[in-house]
Amino acid sequence: MPAGLVISAPASGVGKTTLTLALARAWRNRGLEVQCFKSGPDYIDPAFHAAATGRASVNVDSWAMDRGTIAHLVSRGTDADIVLAEGSMGLFDGVAARGVSGTGASADIAEMLGWPVVLVIDPSGQAQTAAAIAAGLRDYRPGVRLAGVVLNRVASPRHEDLVRSALNDAGIAVFGALPRHAEISLPKRHLGLVQAEEQAEIGKLIDEAARFVAEHVDLDAVLRAAAGWSPQPAANGLNVTPPGQRIALARDAAFSFVYPHMLEAWRAAGAEITTFSPLADEGPDTSADVCWLPGGYPELHAGKIAANTRFRTGLRSFAETRPVHGECGGYMVLGAGLTDADGVRHEMTGLLGLETSFAKRRMHLGYRLAALAAPMPGHQAGARLRGHEFHYSTILAQPDTPLAVVHDATGAVIAETGSQRGRATGTFFHLIAEDR
Template sequence: MRGLLVSAPASGTGKTTVMLGLLRALAEDGLVVQPFKSGPDYIDPAFHRAACGRASFNLDTWGMGPRLLAAVAAQAQGAEICVAEGSMGLYDGVATRGQTGFGSSAETARRMGWPVVLVLDVGGQAQSAAATALGFRQYMPDLPFAGVILNRVASARHARLTQLGMERAGLPVLGVLPRRGDLTLPERHLGLIQAAEHPDLEAAIAGYAEFLRAHVDFAAIRAAAEGAPLPSKTPLPSPPAQRIALAQDAASSFTYPHLLEGWRAAGAEVLPFSPLADEPPDPRADLVWLPGGYPELHAGTLAAASRFRAGLCAHAQSRPVHGECGGYMVLGRALIDKQGARHEMAGLLGLVTSYESRKLHLGYRRAALLGPMPGQSEGALLRGHEFHYSTIVEQPDAPLAEVSDADGTPVPETGSRRGHATGTFFHLIAQEEPQ
């Protein structure tokens, strides 16, 4: 399972554009490329797929146990090279060990045997950048390390001085990228916009690949790839129902790829529908699943989607409905947008949420279920991740779970249950594996 992990000292250094350019260029060279994302990211995998034509999966050493990590890694079957994108800085994680680690990108690289390609923003420094790179190289001595890509280089003189520092530190330079103002992706409050919303994603990715070809040593990149043996094919998480009506549009888009792949691989029928297009869930469905997304940006449209709401409520009279984060908000009674306007939602739960006064809720979550939810029984221990800016105004229903952060500190976002409806603010990663 030869591969590389693209990381950086911090967010905002250009690793995502480097990642997309590498994926596209390697695919253009005829390689079957398997992309991965280290950590709990909901957006980047869709960009990866657009770049190389193959579904990307999250690898998460905090949220996933050994068997699930192996099952996700086994999705590389048939690929010739793996390229993973790190989250935040290379060593950034949490303080308390999860299923197999602390959630850092370095742990993913070490576990999979993938050498790290460190993307360095060298703006405002020259030889000093080597000290930063050397510190990252030596912080975890047994971490496989491929070399560095120097980003935002101002001139030929700047490149020469920075490379001299790297030579002195004994660090291979795999590429030198001149400063360019257009090598960025559009963003909004949760990070990048979704891949489907990019005004011209294909042209952007093609441009990244062309830029990298001119400034990166692809022969050295390919030669640096290493890895552990590919795990045997093991099952991904089983589906929570046989026929699953899955909301899929700009307001409902965040479901972990390994879950969807596991559902389909086990023979479940996934029936997409669009609440924004006022489509009701398929009446044949055993379960309606509303993923996270951006309902706060489409609250008026969702409030006016009468066919969707009627179909959802009809389903919930006798069969389960579950919502995650944005989907949970849609199941509630009302959503207050950033202008303070109140929009009526499905009303299957009593939840009222507000985006008017933004507050960041971010981090891993561990949940002990106080009642059943689709695919999980009462008492199940779950791992997930929460990332949103909305606040709870009212939550009158029974809590779904006792929820804590990665360090065991309780959080107030416990989820809700009423009748056949359940919801959580965390996105499910996995059920905890037995120790």
């Protein structure tokens, strides 16, 4: 029977990902099978999990997914010895309005699956107050059980003693304390961590993190704290319709934000996926019946995308007879132009009239519920789609027919409607699931 834990924290940036990767690799080095998941809409962390464990990791999301879908996804951990779900933001951070099965908080997953929480606490600039924070998180929601804490970035042995003593007085187990260690810092950029596939030394970094954590954390105690877990047969599979039978998927450093569960769902439904690289000046497979451009970092490669005429010509030719859809960065590339952070405008493919700019950064972040006003690949007009939006671009023009009426998690209508022109469609949100 596998055992499960949720790795969470009071806030973002405390060290959840590093601890998750280190624990996963350390236990794998001991011969255990480790399965990871990511709570919430993160495209990047699952690839790090896979690098640490050798097993594919997927997202589970209580705002966008029902319990049946979550049960289906986590059932892949049935043959593992230990299952780790890495949280997002702080333990109880979600949206104000409940979604399909929760608010998107990591605590929803912990309670739903009965997995205890290991908190990563960074006590920088404090001492006994760290225990008050941990105790508050422990007591905030009765259905969420705290297993214990790992201290991160402790300043000195004296600092550690003060924090440990306060946590012990509060009845909270301390599994270990990590001093500051710059060598295992994961590089970041504006949408989060630099992606695993972009880091040639990622294996060595994870190995060093595992060595460091094994030296300072009681791995056996953490393992004993995990809850035995019997996965229940899922009544529902993934509620995802593939956009076509043969899908040409843009895939490179500029187009990499794809939820793993989406690709698995497409394949499970019988679809074939062929990949191509716009950065290598490749066009979509001409035998495909639909082309899908996911998000990523087109703003970092806008000049090259603009110069790659075979890609742009091939995509335009494809769109004359078959549907093309873009999400976020892919949507921007389907547009008329993209202005980079230096204020330089780059001509994009022109399949849509969208103009976006990174010269004045404006963050767009949050869950999205879209009611389609027109069909898009895989979904008919009237379908209700749940997704998530995260980018720093500003819309300069969005002149085409709106694709959907889009609401945020509070129910407010937002301006990022997506676009439809001919056979081309695009959205700023990344699709997670369709409402049943």
